[in-house]
Amino acid sequence: MTAKILRSAEGRSTVIAVGVAAALTGVLAGCGQSGTSTASRPAASTPAKATTRVASTAGSGTDSTLHMITNQGHKLAFHVTPGHLPAIVLDAGGGLDSSYWKKIVPALAKKTGAEIITYDRAGMGASDEVPGPWKVQNAVSDLEAGLTNLGATHDVILVSHSEAGEIATYFTRRHPDQIAGAVLVDASLPQFSTDTEIARVAAATQAQVTAIQALKPKSVTKADRQLLAVAADFVADQRAYHKMTWPAGVPATVIVSSQTPFPTSAPDAQAWRTAQAQFAKAAPNRQLVTAAHSSHDIPLDRPDIVEAQIEAMVKTTG
Template identity: 30%
Template sequence: MSVATEDRPFHIAAPATSKTAQPTARDKGSRGLRILLRAAAVSVGAIPVVAALGATYEAISGSQDLSFYPPAGRHVDVGGYRIHLDCRGEGSPTVVMDAGLGGSSLDWNLVRAELTTTTQVCTYDRAGMGWSDESPLPRTPGHIADELHILLLNAGIPGPFVLVGHSLAGKNIRMFAATHPDDVAGMVLVDARSELVDSLTPKAEADAFSTALGMQGGLYGVARHLGVARMFGASLASAPLLSPAEAEEMVLLQTQASAIDETTSEGLARAADDAALANTSLGSRPLVVIAAAASMAEIPNWPAAQHKMAALSTRGRLVVAEHSGHAVQLEDPAIVSKAIDDVVALVRADD
């Protein structure tokens, strides 16, 4: 309506029926420029309206999230705050999965489905992520490992466990093994970050990563507040093997305020326990290290780090996911399921 009203004077100023006042090329250019400028002004003026509509949509829809997206598992108190734990299937050893930076228990949906027919599989949300409460403790791998240990203990889940960690969570489960070795029977590291990569990362690059984390948090917050994350969630997830509903739920969990804060805090503290990790060993526990081919080709020192982690156990081996990017559990879940099955079989054979 406003655009049409704004256009009308231009048509009146140069009637098409006049044979003596035909517009020149310069007149046409000026007229076109004025139309574009006025249209742009109207568009800019509409931004607050669109933003208000988006924020209203998000506020109304967000108030119903717990009804539409209830937690699949249960909440367990770990010392004044609760962690969401979802255990399915039966059998031992229990497989416990920890998602990468910014991820939730939903990250393992495609992998878990293949495993619960043969053993118990537990996924969980780190504090602040998914359906878990925020934690007052620093978000270092060591503190996260201790929270996981308390969670499993308070939930009554018996060990020893086969631990599975993606990306930065690889450090979490390695710290778990370092501090609670008797509770670890085997391990699968999925394109996991290593202290070796951290030690060889130039300071300027590390600083740029920290800056990018803050910027990402700000963008996620705006996208969530304006309803963009909700409206386009499925297309933003970059997880084509998930259903649209699962992809949308994943994005909504990742862009909630507590998850943004947790992701930033974990990312900034990612190297806090590197000195301790450098001296760890898994002895003879079964270990499979899965490396994404894309990471091996694109990230400096990633191949050396993956080989070094495979050598953490005398029964460790490296498997390359040839057709996958970093999120192997979402892009090639079969290779992750197979690795976990192999480790579970070896643990059972040891018993």
């Protein structure tokens, strides 16, 4: 599951765990998106419309270009920092946008020389909001459309934080030949979404969901709407995610924070660490790295570790 920090209109932050849909509220602070149900959106194979290119203003990279890509009727903002292929794709957690990586992108581009791609998921940053429950399949469709449009169709290094771990899992299962390797940064993993943790997260977020629903429309923020979208089908989505497995042929490095998304809940923190370790031990081409002195926001607290592991993955996958 994934946790994330969603800030309400009143400025409060709540740490919570989230599973498949990644992130109902919390630390994963960066894992919520809104999306329509799979029944209401066309299949992911529907071609994305042509890209509109404009100067980037999101701060995801000083030399990046903003590409507005249309998928299933809504526009998505993809930021591309030029470099050689294969590309490195950075996906922030729930409730976060491409600017989350603004300090890492320039350093990573300089060290690797690779093309760097960041993007705003539906409802975040410069991307359009899409009404309805959050569905990982819709998020995967959006990422597919963006990478296909940008020509990042093989040997991609996928870097996923928090809720984005769920998207990475489904995307990589769907396109194992497109992903050369992944760096999962305190990411939502299937092993965490047990019935026990799903119930605990759902219960922990209910009060916040109720409070948001009671707000006047003008007071509801993007992050609030993302939380409501994820909460809508959270239990069923997380149970489905728990059954997912990562493709054995795709190497992955798991970076777990020392605090985890649950710094005030020992049982949940231990469940998070256990899930990360179980994932890493499931195949010989995976490794577990602990980011000492770090909150769930490892990319902000320990960018050196994230950059080093990405560089290592680039060299390993060659």
